Amino acid sequence: MKVHILTADDDPHIRELLGFYLRKEGYAVFEAEDGSAAASLLEHTPVHLAIVDVMMPLKNGLELCEEIRRYxxxxxxxxxxxxxxxxxxxxxxxxxxxxxxKPFEPEELLYRVKALLRRYQMVSSDVITLRHTIIDRRSYEITVQGQQMQLPLKEFELLAQLAAHPGQLFTREQLLRQVWGEDYSGDSRTIDVHIKRLRERFTDISDDFVITTVRGIGYKLEVLSR
Incomplete structure (x- = not known):
């Protein structure tokens, strides 16, 4: 099956440019001239990746991005x-x-598209592999260098959420909603405490990944190449 990519931009020249290079790479491209049209298209068309302009009429790119994240x-x-x-x-x-x-090099955009698709494909199953660290979301077990370990439930779910999207930045509020749920009444310091514990647990046993703090925003997990 072809990979479906949504391009949402009110500039027809940008849509044409994106469409030309993406179709040349074999992707199926679906175009939307504004955020509202893009949201409508997503409701009835399977899409594997979205390229979204920030400044669009009816619904801007930030609003559309938030909607995509929710659904x-x-x-x-x-x-x-x-x-x-x-x-x-x-x-x-x-x-x-x-x-x-903008302006951007089409080749760079294609590189980023391919990197994101690989990343999402890598974690599409219940087993996440970060070099020599394996996170099994079915059994709630973690294997590091062939040795099994278990974490408290919320630490496991927090690590799995970050590891499922390596390189993606999450705010504390996003992590609270995704791991603790919409009804959780605690504050974002809960995230800081659990991140600290995860770092302490893995510092001496694995150099496969690192959890990075982005000051004033939140956290992301990065896979190390060494």
């Missing part, structure tokens, strides 16, 4: 003419997986 498990790339740090922060807070500033 779909697909990677999102935000396109924007704004490259300042606070603009990028808004993008990641809305839940995007990646962020590209």
């Amino acid at each position: 779909y498990d697909i990677p999102v790339i935000l396109l924007t003419a704004k490259g300042e740090q606070r603009d990028k922060a808004k993008g990641f807070l809305s839940g995007t997986d990646d962020y590209i500033v």
Whole structure:
């Protein structure tokens, strides 16, 4: 089955450019001229990745990205003419997986598309592999260098959530909702405490990954290459 990619941008020239290069790589491309049209398309068309412009009429890219995060498990790339740090922060807070500033090189965009699709495909099953660390979401077991270990439930679920999307930045509020649930009444310090415990548990036994703090925003898990 072909990979379906949604491109949402109110500039027809950008949509044409994206469509040309994506179709050349063999992807099926579905175009939307604004955020509202993109949301409607997602309701009835299977999409594996979305490329979304930030500044769009009816529903902007940040709003669309938040909606995708609520209802779909697909990677999102935000396109924007704004490259300042606070603009990028808004993008990641809305839940995007990646962020590209216009004007962009099509080859770079294709590289990022392929990297995100590989990442999501890697974690599509119940078993997540981070080099020599294996996280089994069915049995709630973790294997490090062939040795099994078990974590308290919330630590396991927090690690699995981060590991399922390596490189993706999550805010504390997002992690609270996804791991503790919408009705949890505690504050975001809970996340900090559990992250600290996870780091302490894995520091001396694995160099497969690291949980990175992004100051003022949240956390992301990065797989180490060494």
